Amino acid sequence: MDTAGKSITCKAAVLWEFNKPLSIETIEVAPPKAGEVRIKVVANSTCHSDLHVMNGMPWDKRMQCPLILGHEGAGIVESVGAGVTDVQPGDHVIPLWNPQCRKCENCKSNRTNVCSGLDDTHYTGLMTDGTSRFTCNGTVLNHFMGCSTFSEYTVICDMAVCKINPEAPLDKVCVIGCGISTGYGAAINSAKVKEGSSCAVFGLGAVGLSAVMGCKAAGAKTIIAIDINPDKAQLAKKIGATKFLNPKDFGDTPIETVILKESGGNGVDYTFECIGNAATVKSAFYSSHKAWGVCEVVGITALTKEVSIIPLALVAGRKWQGSLFGGYRGKDDVPKLVEQYMNKELNIDDFISQNIKLEEVNEAFDLMREGKFARSVVKYD
The missing domain is CATH 3.90.180.10 (Medium-chain alcohol dehydrogenases, catalytic domain)
Known part of the structure; x- marks a missing residue:
């Protein structure tokens, strides 16, 4: 040129x-x-x-x-x-x-x-x-x-x-x-959501909605979408959520308590924190299954924020891990995601x-x- x-x-x-x-x-x-x-x-x-x-x-x-x-x-x-x-x-x-x-x-x-x-x-x-x-x-x-x-x-x-x-x-x-790959890949690549499993996604921006889409693509049976904005419910359900929860609807009851009740008392198989809020990271962790749950931290939190959990909550087998860019390698995988879109698969x-x-x-x-x-x-x- x-x-x-x-x-x-x-x-x-x-x-x-x-x-x-x-x-x-x-x-x-x-x-x-x-x-x-x-x-x-x-x-x-x-x-x-x-x-x-x-x-x-x-x-x-x-x-x-x-x-x-x-x-x-x-x-x-x-x-x-x-x-x-x-x-x-x-x-x-x-x-x-x-x-x-x-x-x-x-x-x-x-x-x-x-x-x-x-x-x-x-x-x-x-x-x-x-x-x-x-x-x-x-x-x-x-x-x-x-x-x-x-x-x-x-x-x-x-x-x-x-x-x-x-x-x-x-x-x-x-x-x-960023948005699509980060959330979608968190479910598909990082958490490796299994068919028939239960999931909860915290935060329904583009990353959270992409995580919902990834959970559906992986064959999850139950996908709980969580956000304080009720306007997000319709799109979340269109993309694959089976249930929408607004924490504001439950007063002082912690959302993790609500999710434990929804899942029979033990928690869901996979949780995804897609906000970048330390309090929500903690809620996502305690919403995951007590024995085999995987809590995936996807949102970016401020440098000064910390999260405290009870170490005993990990002993039975819970996993607390992070996901960056959805586990994708840019040069190798981003062109493939583009092709998925072109083929109407994404x-x-x-x-x-x-x-x-x-x-x-x-x-x-x-x-x-x-x-x-x-x-x-x-x-x-």
């Missing part, structure tokens, strides 16, 4: 300070260096992880403003730096906030999907050489989770991008970049509440704060 090797001027949503709205700015995006890819972002959906950071609750203290948020995007490769072979200009791609370098100890193991290839810089807001590719009126802007897709153009390490089917609608499959459309312009992104996050929408998708011109 004629922009290759040159800086590109474009629009981006910049977070200048925590607890402040995003500001739409004109920025400069430098060309990619060796091992990097510059992408024209076509679509990017809003995610609670972005909102956590906006609200001043980053899960890594190295995250600093000013930065460009966004990590649930899809786009087209504009240019590549030296040594990049996985993708080329014109390829349709999804950025990977959980990269896959295929070289680190983790990538070589079958025990985890968590790559450590970008550990030194991923949360510092910089590329691997310790610099940024973004500036705004001379001020350096930080990258976010190696993606920064609330920008019309972004630069990403080649280990953090995967090529996908060029026929896939980018304004749909962008949600696979529901994405019901998760997208509205399409918006970049200038409307703050209003979209306000609606997310109110629990009204699962996902708003920014479609760039």
Whole structure:
């Protein structure tokens, strides 16, 4: 492309300070260096992880403003730096906030999907050489989770991008970049939900609804969906929930007590905490079966939050574990999820509440704060 090797001027949503709205700015995006890819972002959906950071609750203290948020995007490769072979200009791609370098100890193991290839810089807001590719009126802007897709153009390490089917609608499959994969995979890959089992999902944002969908795909017989917003009930049941519970309907009775009663006194086989709330993590744990229950922690909690449990509650066989990116390896598995969508085996459309312009992104996050929408998708011109 004629922009290759040159800086590109474009629009981006910049977070200048925590607890402040995003500001739409004109920025400069430098060309990619060796091992990097510059992408024209076509679509990017809003995610609670972005909102956590906006609200001043980053899960890594190295995250600093000013930065460009966004990590649930899809786009087209504009240019590549030296040594990049996985993708080329014109390829349709999804950025990977959980990269896959295929070289680190983790990538070589079958025990985890968590790559450590970008550990030194991923949360510092910089590329691997310790610099940024973004500036705004001379001020350096930080990258976010190696993606920064609330920008019309972004630069990403080649280990953090995967090529996908060029026929896939980018304004749909962008949600696979985090929300869909994280919840769906938590059920399918991490918890390994068994056919005929019972499940409880706490929190019905896109991640929680995806977990419900994953439980159904795995053949769960009972799927209890839990949220304090009664408006979530209809969609949860459409996607696969067999019952909806609103904790507010039970007064001072803890929701785990309600679920124990619903499940005959012992708890359900699998629970999924998809909010990122320490109190809910505890409720999810004690809602799992006393002998063989699996409690899957999926939501991102604030750095300072802790959860206390009685160790004896683990002795009989309960498992308390976490799931990152649904257990998926980005380069290997995200293209397969795209194909599942293309083959009508994976529901994405019901998760997208509205399409918006970049200038409307703050209003979209306000609606997310109110629990009204699962996902708003920014479609760039």
